[in-house]
Amino acid sequence: MISERCAGEKMKQNSSTKKLAGLVGRMKWLPLGVSVLFYSAQAFSAYEAIDSVLAIVEDGIVSQSELKSRMTTITARLNAQNTPLPPADVMRQRVLEQLILEQIQLQMADREGLRISDAQLAETMANIAGRSGYSLAEFEEALKSEGVSFLEAREQIRRELLISRVQQRRVGGRVRVTDSEVENYLQSSVGKNRTATEYLLGHILITVPEGAPDSVIEMKLAEVQAIADQIKSAADFQKMAVARSEGRNALDGGVIGWRKENELPSLASDVVPQLAVGQVSRPLKTASGFHLVSVLEKRGGQSQLVEQRKVRHILIKPSEIRTEQEAKAKIEDIYRKIQNGGAFAELAKSESEDPISGVSGGDLGWVSPGEMVPEFEQVMLQTKAGELSAPFRSEFGWHILEVQDQREKDLGEEIQASQAREVLQQRKYEIELQKWLLEIKGEAYIDIKS
Structure with missing residues (x-):
């Protein structure tokens, strides 16, 4: 199995990497509220001369300024998403819990000697900027325009990565998925749907007027057959769709998108699974006219050439x-x-x-x-x-x-099994992560000040 071959230092993308990918994905809505992801500079400016301690956590603390800045960040994000805010006391308690857990995990990272190098951090920031459509310099300016320094953003990302690595080390080893669990998942309706073959469909329509005489129908059939013959002789399906199709997707090259087998249009449900990639169907007759369908690309399923x-x-x-x-x-x-x-x-x-x-x-x-x-x-x-x-x-x-x-x-069957194993591992990982977070909180020395 693919997942079994990628153990140890084989550089398999792990859940730490995926968590980073999720963080990058949340940057898509920039520049609207760039600072929402990071601690608000305005909150930091409110830092008092003597910062009060809210909680002692092992060898560290959670301060009043940290709580204020995080609450400002979360409030900005929820407002940007038009999400109603919870009561202030509820938010305060939840944010304090979050900061305490982060403090415990960051201290673990320090004790275990985990480090995020400047080179790794610079590469991560460049990736985030790129995914947001910025150069690194433009990204820095976008942050600055909303009151967030680039250094603050870097350090927040560094903390996220360190926490991710601690979680992967401590929780990843608890998760085990057996071959029988994978097989059961693949046989389930959810598993079958998730791993089913998907087709990128192309469509050409030549319309036939309602009540048209046989002579017109025959003429239209000859027209669509001529188009099919040209495609079989190496004409480009999408170019032919733009030039000749009367369907609503004609100007998109006839592309109607990805469809799983159970989502195929009824006129093509028996035809599409039999088509090879690039092959065009025979003319298909409906009340609206004659259709040609082609599989432009195919992914998933039990047959996948890699x-x-x-x-x-x-x-x-x-x-x-x-x-x-x-x-x-x-x-x-x-x-x-x-x-x-x-x-x-x-x-x-x-x-x-x-x-x-x-x-x-x-x-x-x-x-x-x-x-x-x-x-x-x-x-x-x-x-x-x-x-x-x-x-x-x-x-x-x-x-x-x-x-x-x-x-x-x-590798169709291996890929299906690998995808199933990944789904099951992620499910178990999330369950084990919540258990572990409760454990480390229960084992840590925490003194919350009144």
């Missing part, structure tokens, strides 16, 4: 005893050795800090799209079979990779 690459890599990590620059210098030295004839596998065994692949000479096996973190996948896709990449950085550290081979393989 382009895979056989990859091996070497990983060098920055750490408490090795700076970012030293890690980069070391991977560059290994890169030069390989270029000068050094054996990749032997260097991976002796130098790589990926504990899973290192002992196997850096071998990651056959890798499918979406299996690796974006930085790794981008370099992998740009590297031809038999070639070695230059050193590059991911959230895990510095890498070099070699693509040994490429192939296409039908």
Whole structure:
């Protein structure tokens, strides 16, 4: 199974990465209320000369200014979403609980030596800016225009990432999904619908006037058949739709969107599943006229051809005893050795800090799209079979990779099982996360001041 192959340091995108993706996704509504995601600068300006302590949490505190700034942030967000605010005392209690839990988790991160490097943080901020349609400089100006400093935003993101990593470390190991659970999910109605084949449909309509004589009907049939013949002879379906179709989606190239099998139009429900991608149907007759349907793209289902690459890599990590620059210098030295004839596998065994692949000479096996973190996948896709990449950085550290081979393989069943496992893992993770948060709160020393 794909998910079973991606253990350890194989750079599989984990729930920490997904949480970050969710954070990035919430940036889409910028520039309206950029500061909603971050602590309000106005709240910070209200910081009193002597800031009162609301709660002692283990070795740290939650202050009055933190509570005020977070409540300002949440109020701004709810107002922007036109969501009614809870009573002030209820909001205060909820926000205080949130800050206490964050303080506990940030102290855990510190004790465990977890760090978010400046390079990782800069890359994350650039990604957030890009997803919001800004350059980094433009994003900084957008924040500033709403009273939020770029440094405040950076530190908020750093805290989010640290908390995410703590949760993944502590909660991720509690979650186990069995093969039988995956099979049961795939056989359920919910599972079947979620993993069903989806078709991107194209449609061409040649209308027939109501009550038209047989001669007109035959003429229209000949017209639609001629269009079908041109498409079969390599004419572009979407261009033909724009030029000839009388359907309401004609100016969109006849594209009517993605449809699962149980969502297919009735006239095409028996036809579409039999069509290959790019194939056009026979003329289909309804009261409105003659139709042609084509499957422009297909995804999901039990048959999915995937382009895979056989990859091996070497990983060098920055750490408490090795700076970012030293890690980069070391991977560059290994890169030069390989270029000068050094054996990749032997260097991976002796130098790589990926504990899973290192002992196997850096071998990651056959890798499918979406299996690796974006930085790794981008370099992998740009590297031809038999070639070695230059050193590059991911959230895990510095890498070099070699693509040994490429192939296409039908991974439909494996992908379905992997998707099902991911759904079940996320469900269990959320349940375990809530349990764990209650546990750490119950075990921590917390003194809430009256």
